[in-house]
Amino acid sequence: MHHDADRCVRAVQSKDARFDGWFFTAVLTTRIYCRPSCPVVPPKPENMSFYPSAAACQQAGFRACKRCRPDSSPGSPEWNQRADLVARAMRLIGDGVVDREGVPGLAGRLGYSTRQVERQLLAELGAGPLALARAQRAQTARLLIETTMLPMAEIAFAAGFSSIRTFNDTVREVFALAPGELRARVPKTATAAAPGVLSLRLPFRAPLNPDNLFGHLIATAVPGVEEWRDGAYRRTLRLPFGHGVVALTPTPDHIACRLSLTDLRDLTIAISRCRRMLDLDADPVAVDGQLRDDPLLAPLVDKAPGRRVPRTVDEAEFAVRAVLGQQVSTAAARTHAARLVTAHGEPVDDPEGGLTHLFPAPEALAALDPEALALPRSRRTTLTTLVRHLAGGSLKVGVESDWDEARARLTELPGFGPWTVEVIAMRALGDPDAFLPSDLGIRRAAQELGLPHTPAALTARAAAWRPWRAYAVQYLWATDEHPINTIPA
Known part of the structure; x- marks a missing residue:
């Protein structure tokens, strides 16, 4: 633009x-x-x-x-609408890959040479991966300077700088203020967070309708990993340098975020994953504007504009949970997931209460005994095959994934039909055009609205909704009385 x-x-x-x-x-x-x-x-x-x-x-x-x-x-919505090299690179840079693995690590994850990645980023964004990562480090540093009383040396290394001098020079260059001057500008009346807790504001483009977004996360919450407490969705986070607990509260003009981290170097990636889970970088005006062009969808959009697609902070976790949820109720899926968490999850301490574990990583599940799973035999095979491929690296569903390639790899696995593949594409891969025409709730909503309700006919009608069919799914699901569509009082 x-x-x-x-x-x-x-x-x-x-x-x-x-x-x-x-x-x-x-x-x-x-x-x-x-x-x-x-x-x-x-x-x-x-x-x-x-x-x-x-x-x-x-x-x-x-x-x-x-x-x-x-x-x-708010981040550019461009990087969550596309699956080309530049968009995937930007998602990885937001995930802190350059700080942890350098530009060669970024290029390796994308399957391109370092030179190709640098050339394409420079051509489209006017900056290479190092400059983009540096800008992100500067933003993280400012956040820590203004929201904590940590010593500047700790902030420098937590933000990803290699030295105090580089930290000082970068902050002065970007903000025209020394780190100490930035901190001095913070109002003295600002409420201090509890020790070890960072209180942040996550911006978004208005409008944002929190009902289905938080409702979905709450209704499907896995005990011990997620909970709804005092008006906030809380969950544990598995992060590169440690783990964390986040509490997210919707407000009219931002999402209030409270983060507790075992290692502050994970701050940038924790924020990035929370923004991605809540779809905060979406452009609701563009999405809703196109969906309103369909006269049968327009009343749904006008009634509650700004619906987002609830996503995930851990793509592999969601893929496992999608399999556990095949052909069972929401409550049954939560029960199956809770059993895996209890048996294989990593225990964590939560000073505020009800969170007890990190969801088990694929590596922890790769050796589980299929006979110990209270699932039909075919679904045991589906689950164990999935975690084996995730743990071995032959299947990738993270931010670096090519959406079409990931769909093709999922389809090759036993027990992965179109519904499971598309729900993973929508909520884990982040494809805004993922579509579920065979979903019972979608078909029922379509019939009530006067839309075609057979999968083939609905898919043909939905061609006009592209590339925002995942958002149309949220509006159609919202016609139901299911708990996923409301935030508990």
């Missing part, structure tokens, strides 16, 4: 928050870059230049606006 200067100028002049994260405005006279919705008086069009990423602005010598804080914009 940043190539369409006229459209960008209009968005800046109208302070349109819908475009925050889509592009960034660099002001040539002040050498500052802003989000489109910056509250200051817009500069003259001839003094504006547009960039696709904060990293590109920083590479060009611009510093972040202290007023609108463009580094904390």
